[in-house]
Amino acid sequence: MKRTNLLLAALLLPLAAMAAEVKSPNGNVAVRFSLDNGKPTYEMTFKGKEVVKPSRLGLELAKDKHASKGMGETDLMEGFVIKGEQATAFDETWEPVWGETKTIRNRYNELAVTLTQPASRRDIVIRFRVYDDGMGLRYEFPQQQALNYFVIKEEHTQFAMAGDHTAYYVPGDYDTQEYNVCTNKLSQIRAAFPEIMKAHGDNSSSTTFSPTGVQTALQLKTADGLYINIHEAACVDYATMHLNLDDRNMVFESWLTPGADGNKGFIQTPFNTPWRTVMVSDDARDMLSSNLILNLNEPCALDDVSWIKPVKYCGVWWEMIVGRNTWSYTDEYPSVRLGITDYSKAKPNGKHGATNEKVKAYIDFAAENGLDQVLVEGWNEGWEDWFGHQKLDVFDFITPYPDFDIRMLNDYAHAKGVKLMMHHETSSSALNYERWLEPAYRLMNQYGYNAVKSGYVGDIIPRGEHHYSQLMNNHYLHCVKEAAKHRIMVNAHEATRPTGLCRTYPNLIGNESARGTEYEAFGGSNPDHTVLLPFTRLQGGPMDYTPGILETQLSVWSDNPSWVRTTLCGQLALYLTMYSPLQMAADLPENYRKYADAFQFIKDVAVDWDDSKYLEAEPGDYITVARKAKGTDNWFVGGKCDENGHKSVVRLDFLDRGKKYECTIYADAKDAHYEKNPKAYTITRKTVKKGDVLKLSLAPGGGFAVSLFAK
Numbered sequence: 001m002k003r004t005n006l007l008l009a010a011l012l013l014p015l016a017a018m019a020a021e022v023k024s025p026n027g028n029v030a031v032r033f034s035l036d037n038g039k040p041t042y043e044m045t046f047k048g049k050e051v052v053k054p055s056r057l058g059l060e061l062a063k064d065k066h067a068s069k070g071m072g073e074t075d076l077m078e079g080f081v082i083k084g085e086q087a088t089a090f091d092e093t094w095e096p097v098w099g100e101t102k103t104i105r106n107r108y109n110e111l112a113v114t115l116t117q118p119a120s121r122r123d124i125v126i127r128f129r130v131y132d133d134g135m136g137l138r139y140e141f142p143q144q145q146a147l148n149y150f151v152i153k154e155e156h157t158q159f160a161m162a163g164d165h166t167a168y169y170v171p172g173d174y175d176t177q178e179y180n181v182c183t184n185k186l187s188q189i190r191a192a193f194p195e196i197m198k199a200h201g202d203n204s205s206s207t208t209f210s211p212t213g214v215q216t217a218l219q220l221k222t223a224d225g226l227y228i229n230i231h232e233a234a235c236v237d238y239a240t241m242h243l244n245l246d247d248r249n250m251v252f253e254s255w256l257t258p259g260a261d262g263n264k265g266f267i268q269t270p271f272n273t274p275w276r277t278v279m280v281s282d283d284a285r286d287m288l289s290s291n292l293i294l295n296l297n298e299p300c301a302l303d304d305v306s307w308i309k310p311v312k313y314c315g316v317w318w319e320m321i322v323g324r325n326t327w328s329y330t331d332e333y334p335s336v337r338l339g340i341t342d343y344s345k346a347k348p349n350g351k352h353g354a355t356n357e358k359v360k361a362y363i364d365f366a367a368e369n370g371l372d373q374v375l376v377e378g379w380n381e382g383w384e385d386w387f388g389h390q391k392l393d394v395f396d397f398i399t400p401y402p403d404f405d406i407r408m409l410n411d412y413a414h415a416k417g418v419k420l421m422m423h424h425e426t427s428s429s430a431l432n433y434e435r436w437l438e439p440a441y442r443l444m445n446q447y448g449y450n451a452v453k454s455g456y457v458g459d460i461i462p463r464g465e466h467h468y469s470q471l472m473n474n475h476y477l478h479c480v481k482e483a484a485k486h487r488i489m490v491n492a493h494e495a496t497r498p499t500g501l502c503r504t505y506p507n508l509i510g511n512e513s514a515r516g517t518e519y520e521a522f523g524g525s526n527p528d529h530t531v532l533l534p535f536t537r538l539q540g541g542p543m544d545y546t547p548g549i550l551e552t553q554l555s556v557w558s559d560n561p562s563w564v565r566t567t568l569c570g571q572l573a574l575y576l577t578m579y580s581p582l583q584m585a586a587d588l589p590e591n592y593r594k595y596a597d598a599f600q601f602i603k604d605v606a607v608d609w610d611d612s613k614y615l616e617a618e619p620g621d622y623i624t625v626a627r628k629a630k631g632t633d634n635w636f637v638g639g640k641c642d643e644n645g646h647k648s649v650v651r652l653d654f655l656d657r658g659k660k661y662e663c664t665i666y667a668d669a670k671d672a673h674y675e676k677n678p679k680a681y682t683i684t685r686k687t688v689k690k691g692d693v694l695k696l697s698l699a700p701g702g703g704f705a706v707s708l709f710a711k
């Protein structure tokens with residue numbers, strides 16, 4: 001690791017009074033900072049092309065009724081002069097606990113500008129870190145007499161675009177990201193908004209947001225072939241950022257998720273905001289392989305990480321999502337309708353999923369097929385009356401239903417080398433969950449659980465808060481920190497979208513925070529959805545997408561008329577293209593037995609990697625990636641495409657010279673089609689070596705998967 005203080009002449013290129021420029025190590029990315037009549041401004045170029053035109057920086061403060069007279073009322077927007085500048089260079093290589101590659105290089109040039117506002121006697125620092133593939137900027141507030149406590153009314157960080165770019169996004173919403181990813185020109189976003197809301201069911205909070213608002217990570221493509229991604233990194237003790245678009249001038253501006261009182265943040269100095277990030281390249285593959293978001297987060301905060309392990313799991317879940325079985329034990333709620341609180345006196349509904357018999361069958365299946373864990377949802381009391389009532393107390397997270405013997409099932413699982421995965425649905429009552437967190441984690445320790453899937457379905461309690469507010473972001477991170485004390489890994493669903501905090505807390509092994517596989521049972525997702533998510537949602541961290549639905553026609557085994565909008569091989573591809581160290585074999589055991597030869601790939605594919613190479617990529621069209629399994633010479637390749645199909649040419653140049661590999665190719669059959677013939681596939685086996693070429697035809701909505709085992 002090396003940090004170097006540089007002469008200003010080397011990194012800060014004097015341009016004019018009150019202006020400076022810092023470039024990336026390879027010189028391709030340049031960021032220019034200036035004061036425009038006392039107003040902080042920046043701009044950014046890539047290989048001489050405009051990426052961000054001159055854009056304003058600053059924060060608008062709210063009047064704090066608890067502050068001393070005159071405090072908390074002066075905006076940090078203008079009236080500044082430069083107090084000092086510091087330039088540094090940094091270069092290190094670090095090893096993630098789990099990841100797409102064994103090592104990650106963190107190399108940047110940095111400019112920190114200290115500004116003072118004479119009228120208020122306040123200082124702030126604006127820090128820029130410039131990488132070969134983009135930059136991050138943040139606001140820093142040193143502790144000072146004139147700026148100790150303050151309230152943010154709004155942050156006004158701008159990103160002025162140089163044209164009417166193509167945008168890949170989900171609409172602004174304070175409580176959900178569960179939309180199909182949309183594709184529009186910037187000038188079309190406003191017109192598309194009503195139709196998007198109609199398709200979503202008008203159940204979002206976006207009606208209180210702007211029809212030109214979008215969520216990050218926002219992927220853009222310019223007319224001249226630049227790929228630009230706007231996001232944030234290290235969102236700690238701060239509200240999640242949306243972007244509001246001035247579609248006349250093509251200027252995005254930060255729009256923070258409000259708290260219950262409408263304000264955006266309550267700050268005590270010293271304090272740093274999250275990084276506002278802009279990635280850029282003229283090659284779409286660089287968007288997917290970038291580590292900029294991770295690098296802008298702090299190093300691992302845990303002393304011992306030996307207990308954190310990637311997980312491949314199955315579970316009692318999909319059959320409830322589809323509607324064949326239920327989370328609830330009875331159709332009556334005992335404490336309300338029967339006047340009792342003893343579930344053993346309630347009449348079982350006969351459709352409860354989390355029964356001893358069912359869970360044992362899943363444990364047997366996991367043990368037979370080398371899966372690490374079994375998720376069980378609906379194991380605990382309270383599901384009869386859990387949703388939509390704004391109840392503060394629903395679950396206690398420790399009391400099982402009568403037909404779920406927690407001790408027996410854990411003993412049974414451990415005897416077969418399998419663990420059970422805990423499930424905590426909070427019903428969005430964060431206050432209740434925090435009260436029960438310690439006993440819930442102690443119960444997990446008692447029975448040997450080391451991973452929990454938590455959920456936040458419904459309106460947040462405390463009432464009036466949003467899922468992505470400062471208070472809730474603090475709650476999610478609190479749960480992760482407390483889990484680490486108990487050596488527990490966390491997979492949070494319906495929580496805030498990730499911003500790379502898994503580097504600092506690698507027990508945050510997964511998140512949902514987007515439209516996952518469950519929506520295939522609720523009417524489906526667009527075929528291009530999974531070739532857009534890696535450019536958007538996955539930029540901040542891995543997603544528990546729950547792939548692997550091989551029986552794509554749900555009516556074959558249930559009363560659900562929905563069908564999965566990929567081919568069978570398209571589902572296999574997701575284990576590579578939708579990176580996650582937490583991967584679910586989400587279908588039912590009987591469906592995997594029906595397609596046992598294709599299921600072999602799910603059994604074989606790794607979940608942790610020494611190397612990853614993105615071979616082909618275009619947002620919304622196709623992604624092809626090759627990954628080398630951790631600690632082995634084995635490679636796996638996956639390719640996924642949209643509804644138009646794709647011709648993929650995979651050059652095996654990444655293989656080791658002199659080695660031969662047993663190659664198994666799982667490919668769409670010639671007549672495969674995600675609508676007309678989704679389960680048509682072929683399996684081909686042959687021996688290959690470095691330099692060989694695989695030519696593969698992906699069906700509409702299809703994909704392929706390849707395993708390469710070194711001989």
